[in-house]
Amino acid sequence: MKLEDSHISLAHGNGGRFMRELIDEVFARHLSNDTLDTNADSVALSLPGERIMFTTDGFTVQPLEFPGGSIGSLAVHGTTNDLAVAGADPLFLSLNAFIEEGVEVALLERIVADLGRAATETGVRVAAGDTKVLPRGQGGGIYLATTGIGVYRHPGVLAMNEIRAGDVMLVSGPIGDHGIAVMLAREQFGLRGDIRSDAASVLPLTRALRAVPGVRFMRDPTRGGLVSVAHEIARATGLEITLDEPSIPVRPAVTTVCDMLGYDPFYLACEGRVVAVVAPDAAAEALRAWKALPGGGDASVIGEMRALVHGGRVLLKTELGGLRILEELEDDPLPRIC
Amino acid sequence: MSPKAADWLERIRALDLPRKVRIMNVCGGHERSISKAGLRNVLPDTVELIPGPGCPVCVCPEEDIYQAIQWATNEDLTLATFGDMLRVPVNLRKNEIRSLEQAKAAGADVVPVASPQEAVALARARPERRVVFFAAGFETTTAPVAAMMAQGVPENLFLLLSGRRTWPAVSLLLNAGEVGFDALIAPGHVATVMGPEEWECVATDHEMPVAIAGFDSDSLLAAIHSVLRQVQEGAPLLDNCYTLAVQPGGNPVARRLLADVMEIADANWRGIGEIPASGFVLRPEYAAHDARKALPVEEGEARRRMGEMPAGCECASVVLGRIYPAQCRIYGAPCTPRNPVGPCMVSDEGACRIWWSNGRRARVEQEAG
Known part of the structure; x- marks a missing residue:
């Protein structure tokens, strides 16, 4: 059975029949697993391991759907990637959905289905959730928040203070795809392109490095991009980081859009890449x-x-x-006029 | 690594220059490419690269921005403008609305656009509402604005035009008592539109080496090499190092549209003053869409006297290439991209913003001369 209404109304947040139907027909249908119990106030989790990892993230991306993903898949990847780069296997998620009155049920369905698919692919279960409906004009369509629990699985210690002079930095793939894909999807600048977001689980990447001795630290370069990760490391360690421009993978289409609008790809968000710092003798194996x-x-x-x-x-x-100092991002870059 | 750029660099390093050569560029895009590629620290010490008047946002007269703020704030209309213009401050006290961005935050309907088509689309979407398109720019930006007008715009669209021509500003510098540079890199995009011929008299009348460059390191280094060779040989000429885009006569369609829609007039440049024949104004046929004629205008002269640059701001000297951005007395404190005092710290085409964004954070003392 599917929800009969075409649009979300305030009644879907009133705690009564409409809300139960929304939860059952949209959320539980796409997210069901043996831990999720929509009738319980809380659930018991069994966690294998001693070092439990915990993180949370909120999602407000506009537009809600973009080439390569949606706010739904992003809500899984954003939180599970934070667990993954910290050395954990993500196991459970909680989900909060803030839905604006008037949102099409079909859109919500697609987003929740996308979320369910991403959770299955990542091997994580949605164990608890809540929905709220906001009056029209008080939300950006749909906001999501997820909290994640995982278990630490990396054989060594991953921390910024493990980083030493002489260590090298790696990136797992081309940078800036997500930032440009979302920007093009806004159709704000009348530009079109076939750039897809890189939004994905980074778990395979972080797991692959568990077999490599000498991995010091990993982080996913989301908001603020590669340069912001480099700055966080430089600030915490007091080390100088020199990035080699020709070695940094950037897709030609991303470079083109950046050139047109005056953006710098090194500051653009990724949602499926990992930056790793490893001992110099571990670089080849990690790569x-x-x-x-x-x-x-x-x-x-x-x-x-x-x-x-x-x-x-x-x-x-x-x-x-030549050498250029890459400073911390100051503000949102403005599009150029000539 | 681009072998062509590296090759040009080798050739430049191999030149035996008799003296220090100061090369001015007059395009924000050039300065951006130079700074991003770090060209200054790979070129020999005998080559100095000076950013000149290359930022249309920086020279847009203060009274035009003030006018746009007044309309956005006091009239019931939509104010559309290129993103760069939003944060340019005017000279008012701190508790007053000093930029279009602040007007927007205070509730004014200010919309950043990236093209004239977007301004037209805004006007079409809401035919009952007036839309003012505030268009500041050099020839490259003004030509598409002319095309927009020639194609016909909705009745509710009005143009606040601050179009400027590049060449008259360079001419002003060349005719100044003491010329502060020895060679010129001419702007590739302007030459693409207007033709390379505008820049010929740099070599013929002023006996100064000049080369037109594109926007990658290959083309810029080719142009730098060209003017250095010209200095060495003592034989100035106009060299086109951007043949991919720059054709004799420029873009005839764009030039015709500019001529059909606009007239050349004397125009005020912020911090510099009036430069003869340096501005574009709408022809009388387009008066119905000329915001300056169709909307109530603030009294110009009083506004203009208080205009110019904010106290302490040396943007005018930066724009004219008389000092480097980092030599300005307020560079970095208090003027930063987050709290810009002068326009050069706002736009991506502004030399101060470009230097700041590429990591030049320390102010340096001005050298004599």
Whole structure:
């Protein structure tokens, strides 16, 4: 049975029959698993392992659907990727959905189905959830929040303070795809392109590095992109990071859009890439491990850490051998006019 | 690695230059490419690259921005403009609305657009509402605006035009008592539209080496090499190093549209003053769509006297290439992209913003001369 209404109304948030139908027919139908019990106030989780990892994230992307994903798949990948790069296997998610009055049920269905698919692919179960309906004009269509629980599985310690001078930085694939795909999907600039978001689970990537000794730290370069991750590391370690421009994978179409609108791809969000810092003698093996994975073909060693008196900087060695300081993102870049 | 750029670099390094050569560029796109590729620190010490008047946002007169803010705030209309213009401050006290962005935050209907077509679409979508399209730009941006007008626009669309011509500003610099540069990199996009011929007199009348460049390192280094060779040989000429796009006579369609829709007039440049024959204004046939004629206008002169640059701001000297961005007394403190005092720190085409975004954070003392 499917929900009979075509659009979400305030009645779907009133705690009564409409809400029960929404939960049963949309959410439970796509997300059902042996832990989820829509009638219980809370559920018991059995967690194999001693080091339980816990994280949370909110999702407000516009538009709600874009080439390569939707707010639904993003709500799974965003949270499970944060667990994955911290060395965990994600196991359970909670889901909060804030739905605006007037949202098409068909759209909500697609998004929840997308979320369910992403959860299954990532091997994570939605164990608890809540829905709220907001009056028209008080929400961006659909906002989602997910909280994730996982179990630490990395054989060594992953932490920024494990990073040493001489370590190298790797990225698992081309950067900036998500940022540009979402921007093009907004159709704000009258540009079209076939760039798909890289939104995906990074679990295969982070798992692959468990067999590689010398992995110090991993992070997924989401908001603020590659440069923001580099700055977080530089600030925490006091090391100078030099990125090698020709080694950083960027798709030509992403470069083209960036050139037209005055964006810098190094600051654009990814949703399915991993930046890893590894010991210099581990770089080749880490790279091999990533390149062997589907979608890992463009993985690349992109930079190195150095101890300097004036540490904490991020530099870019350009194609011609010039050096450019990559500063922290100041504000949203404005499109250029000529 | 691009072998062509590397090759040009080798050739430049192999030149035996008799003295230091100061090369001015007059395009924000060039300055951006130079800064992003880090060209300044791979070129020999004898080559100096100076950013000149290359940012249409930076030279847009203060009174035009003020006018746009007034309309957006006081009239019931939609104000559409290129994204760069939103954050450019005007000279008012801190508790007043000093930019279109602040007007937007205060509830004004200000919409950033990336093309004239978007402004037309806005007007078509709401025929009952007036839309003012505030269009600042050089020839490259003004030509599409002319095309928009020539195609016919909805009745409810009005144009606040701040179009400027590049060449008259360069001419002003060349005719100044002391010329602060030895060679010129001419703007590739402007030459694509207007033709390379505009730049010939740099070589013929001013005996200054000049080369037209595109926007990648290959083309820029080819042009830099060209003007350095010209200095070495003592034989200035106009070299076209962007033949892919720049054809003799430019783009005839674009030039005809500009001529059909607009007239050339003397125009005010922020911080610089009036430059003869440097601006575009709508022809009288388009008066019904000229916001300056169709909408109530603030009294110009008083506004213009208080206009110019904010206190302490040296954008005018930066725009004219007389000082480097980092030599401005307020570069980095208090003027930053987050809290811009002058226009050069706002636009992606502005030299200060470009330098800041590429990591030049320290102010340097001005050198004598």
